[in-house]
Amino acid sequence: MKYGIVIFPSKPVQDEINSYRKRYDPHYAMIPPHLTLKEAFEVDDAKITELITELKHIANETEPFDLAVNKVSTFAPVTNTIYLKVEPIQQLYDLAEKMQSGKFPANQMYSYVPHITIAQKLSQDEYSDVYGSLSMKDTRLEDQIDRFHLVYQLDNGIWTVYESFVFGKEYV
Template sequence: MKYGIAIFPSKPIQDEANSYRKRYDSHYALIPPHITLKSGFEADDATIEELIVELKHIANATKPFKVNINKVSNFSPVSNTIYFKVEPTQELVELQQQLHRGKFTNNMQHSFVPHITIAQNLSDDEFSDVVGTLKMTKFEFEDSIDRFQLLYQLDNGSWTVYETFVFGKEKV
């Protein structure tokens, strides 16, 4: 089965992201707005049970932290993806790094750029128009992060929560 690990932001941030995703994100129906900590990886039942124990340890040792979103950015020229740029805090970067070492495979294909996708798979013209408009829009969000989710992918390509790990509260 395919799994992933993500942080879901608060409802106000999800609502703002979805106001763009409805129109510009081809994956809108597959997963809510999120910050990917570990992209999709394959694991069997025994492996995932072992990883869940490790995820509980990581969550228990992690203190809640805040993240800020102050602008929109994009991955051009690599892809026509537009996103809310999540300022990389030390806590967020360390959490992401923990999920790529030890018992976890390092499946990183790119450097960690914390973000919430709001548009992807756009034509070049649409991408230019949307980026131009969003660059003139002011975004200011602060969010408290106190948990992350282990997700699994369904046969239709959508993702759903397998288990939630609350910071500093999980007991192993």
């Protein structure tokens, strides 16, 4: 089965982000706005049980933190993906790094860039128009993050939560 590990912002922040995504992101209906901690990976049922134990340990050791989103950026010229840049804080890098080592599959293809995708799979002309327009907007979103989620992909391509892990909670 295909899994991923993400942070979902609060509903008000998701609503703001979705105002862009519903027009420019073909994955809009597949998963809510999210910040990826670990890209999609394949594991079997036996291995996911081990990884859940690891995720509980990681959550136990993590304190809630504030997330700040403050500008529109892009991965061009690699892809025509447009995203909201998440202020880089050590907690995000630490979480992402822990999920690339130990029992986790090491599947990170690029350097970790904290972001929330708002547009992707655009033609070059669409990309130029949308990025030009969105980059002029003053984007400032803040949120308190106190958990991350193990998600899995259904047969129809939709991602859903398998389990949530609250920071600082003592899991047994």
